Amino acid sequence: MIYAVIGLIFGIIGGILTPGFVPKVYAPYFSVALMAGLDTAFGGLRASMEGDYDNVIFLSGFFVNIVLSVFLCYAGIMMDIDFYLIVILVLGMRIFNNLAIIRRLYLKK
Amino acid sequence: MVEVKNKRTKLLIFLVCIILGFMITMQLKSHNQYQNVAMQRAEDLSVRLKEVQADRDKLAKELEEYQAGRISGTAQQAMDELKARAGETEMEGKGIVLTLDDSKQASKAGENKNLYIIHDEDLLRVVNELRAAGAEAISLNGQRLIGISEIRCVGPTVLINERRLAAPFVISAIGNPQTLESALKLRGGVLENFKFWGIKAEVIQSDNVRVPAYKGNRTFEFAKNLTEEKKKETSRAEADKKPAEDNKGAADNKAAAEKDKGPSAVQQETSQGISGGAK
Numbered sequence: 001m002i003y004a005v006i007g008l009i010f011g012i013i014g015g016i017l018t019p020g021f022v023p024k025v026y027a028p029y030f031s032v033a034l035m036a037g038l039d040t041a042f043g044g045l046r047a048s049m050e051g052d053y054d055n056v057i058f059l060s061g062f063f064v065n066i067v068l069s070v071f072l073c074y075a076g077i078m079m080d081i082d083f084y085l086i087v088i089l090v091l092g093m094r095i096f097n098n099l100a101i102i103r104r105l106y107l108k109k
Numbered sequence: 110m111v112e113v114k115n116k117r118t119k120l121l122i123f124l125v126c127i128i129l130g131f132m133i134t135m136q137l138k139s140h141n142q143y144q145n146v147a148m149q150r151a152e153d154l155s156v157r158l159k160e161v162q163a164d165r166d167k168l169a170k171e172l173e174e175y176q177a178g179r180i181s182g183t184a185q186q187a188m189d190e191l192k193a194r195a196g197e198t199e200m201e202g203k204g205i206v207l208t209l210d211d212s213k214q215a216s217k218a219g220e221n222k223n224l225y226i227i228h229d230e231d232l233l234r235v236v237n238e239l240r241a242a243g244a245e246a247i248s249l250n251g252q253r254l255i256g257i258s259e260i261r262c263v264g265p266t267v268l269i270n271e272r273r274l275a276a277p278f279v280i281s282a283i284g285n286p287q288t289l290e291s292a293l294k295l296r297g298g299v300l301e302n303f304k305f306w307g308i309k310a311e312v313i314q315s316d317n318v319r320v321p322a323y324k325g326n327r328t329f330e331f332a333k334n335l336t337e338e339k340k341k342e343t344s345r346a347e348a349d350k351k352p353a354e355d356n357k358g359a360a361d362n363k364a365a366a367e368k369d370k371g372p373s374a375v376q377q378e379t380s381q382g383i384s385g386g387a388k
Contacts, residue, residue, distance in 0.1 A: 007123040011130020015138065018131075022139040030139070034132045041129055044122075055118045062125055 001048075028084045032073045035091040036065040042098040049105045196255040196323040200246045204283035204318035205290055207235065211276045212307035225306050227276050229262040234299050235280060236260065242292035244284040246320040250274045253323040270325045277309075286314040 022030045040062040047053040069087045076083020192198050209232075212225035236254060239247055247254045252270045254260075259268060266273040282289055290312050293300050300310045335343075 003119045003123040004126045007126025008130040011127040011132075012134050013130075014127065015131045015134025018135070021142045022135055024143060027139060027143070030132070031136060034136050037129050037132055041125070055115070055121060059121055059125065 028077070029070045029073050032069045032084050032087050032091075033066045035088050035095075036069040037062060039091045039094050039098070040065050042095050042102070046098045046102050046105075049102055196246070196253045199322045200283060200320045201317050202245070202283040203286050203316055204244070204281065204314075204320075205286050205293075206313045206315055206318060207280040207282070207293065208309070208311045208313075209235070209276065209278045209280070209303070210309040212309070214307035225308070227267075227278060227308060229260050229267050231299070231303070231308075232267060232278060232280075233260050235293065238292050238299050239280070239282045239284070239289060242284065242288045244282040244289060246283045248281045248320040250279055251321055253321055255323050257327065258323075270323070281318050281320050283318050283320055290314060 040058065043061060044053065044058040047058070069091065072087050073084040076086075189198075193200070209227055211227055214225060232249065236247060236249070249260070249269055252258070252272060252274065254269070258270050261268045263273060266275045267278075268274075292298070293310075293312060295301070300312075303310050
C-alpha cells in the first residue's frame, strides 16, 4: 500500500517538473486514458481489500483499459460520435461502484 | 487487505502509480493551459499594441523635429506658402457654406426619379461656379478639393478624393461671400435649376468658414521634375518659335476675355434647354 502512495507522489512531482503540456488536439484522449487508469487503480484497491488481488490482472487491466478507452475515443472522433462521453460515463460509474464497495468493506471491519 | 510480499509486484504497483500521478498532474496542467490561451492572446495583443503606439509616437516626434529643424527663415516661409497653395493646410476665412440635399418631392408618374437627386455633375457645376467666382479653398463633406481631386459618380454615392460621399453634401468655400453667393444664385444659375426639382440648397454666409487640409496621398509615378539643363535646351529650341507664340498667346487672351462675358448667357441657354426639355 505504501508503495502505491509513494509512487503517486513521485508521479505528481514528475508531472509538475515536466515542462510543456498536452496539446489541445490530444486532450480528449488523455482525459479518457486518465479515467481508465483511475478506474483500474480503484479496481485494484478493491480487489486487494476483498483479498483476491492478482498482479497480472491488475497490470493487464491498467494498460488494456487505457488503450481501449483511447481507441474508443479515437473511433468516436473519426465517426463524429461523442464516444468519449460514453467511455467516461461507464468508467465513472465503475469508479463509483468500486468506491462504494471499498467503503462498505472498510466499514465492515 | 492482502499484504503484497513479492518484490516484483511491489515495484510494478509503484510504477503504475507513478504513471497515474504523472497523468493526473499533466491533465490538470493542460487544463489550466487551455484556459490561459485566450487570455494570453489578449495580453500579447495589448503588449504589441503598446509597442506599436510607442513606435508611432516616436516617429511622429521625429517627423516634427525634421519638419521644424531642417529649414528656417525664408525657406520655411516659402514652404508654408507652397503647402497652403497645395491644400496641405487647414484654412479659415470669410466664405459660404452650401448645403445640398436630395429632393423630398414625390416624382410625378412617368418622370425619371434620377432628376430629383443630386448627381456628380450637379456638384461639379456648383464647384465650377464657386471657382469661377474666386473661391480660394473649397471642401466637400470635409474633403478638400485640390488640383487632382475627382468628383465622380459611383453608384448611389459620389467619389471625391477616392472617398465615397453621400447626400447631404456640405460645400464650404472661402472667398468673397457676396460674390460666391450671388454667383450661385444667378438667374438661370445652378441653384435655380435645383429649385425646379425640389433639391434643397441652402447658402449660409459666414465670417469663419473652415476648410480642412487635403489628407490623401499623392505621389508622382509618371511625372518628373525638369532639370535645369533640360529647361535650357527646350528654351533654346523654342526661342525660334517665340514670335509666333506671342501672337498665339494674345489670341488666347482675347478668346478668354470673350468667354468671361459668356458664361451667364451660355448657362441661361443650357438651363433653359434642360428645364424646357423636361417640361
